[in-house]
Amino acid sequence: MTTNPGLQDLRTGRPMAPAMPEPRHGSTPPTPPITLVSSSMYYGTFYHSLLTAEQCNVSPMALDLSARRESKGPMSVRVESTLGRGGHPECLPEVAARLLFSSVKWAKSIPCFRLLPFRDQLILLEEGWRDLFLLGVCQWGVPLDTESILKAASPKLESLSKEELRDLEAQIRHVQDVVLRVRAMSIDFTEYACIKAIALFKPDTQGLREPYTAEYFKIKPKLC
Incomplete structure (x- = not known):
C-alpha cells in the first residue's frame, strides 16, 4: 500500500514521506544501469600487458650475466653469450632450463593470466610449454646444431638402440627446420608477444575451470 505525499500524520501533524511503490507479485526489483566499456579499451589493456611482460623477458643465453647497453630501452640490450656461435654442449641444458623458467615468468607477468584459477594456470602451462619453448628458441637464437645436442645428451643415449637414435636425430632435424622457417619470417618483438599469447x-x-576466460583472451592477440 502506498501513501500520498500530501497526507499528514494525524498524531504529529507532520507531512508523511511518500512510500516507495511495492513491486508486483512475481516481478523483480529494478536493476541499476550497466556502464558499458568499449572493447577497444579491453583490447588495449591486454595488448599493453603483453608488451610489458615481453619487455621484462631476458635472453636465456645470458649465462655470464655480462651485458652491454648500446642505447636506452629493453630491446637494446646486447648480451655476451658464453655459448658463442658454435655452442658449448655443456651449456645447452642450462640454457634450456633458463628458457623454460623465462617462459613461466613471462606468463606470470601477464595480469589476466594471474587472474585465472591457479589450477587453470598450471594446466595452460603444461599444455603450452612446448610451443613457448620453441618460440623462445626462435626468438633468442639458441643454437640447435645436431652435434651439440647429441653431445649434451650423450649420457642418456647409451641406452638407445640405433633405430631410436635415428628417430631422435629425425626429430632434431624437424625442430631445426621449424626454427629456420620461423626465423626466416623476421618476426618482431610485438608479433612474438602476440603469438606466445595465442600459444x-x-x-x-x-580440465579448465574457466575455459571461457581463456577463450576471451585468446581472441585478443589475433587482433594485434
Missing part, C-alpha cells in the same frame, strides 16, 4: 591461452584444453 598460452588455449580454451579447448581439457
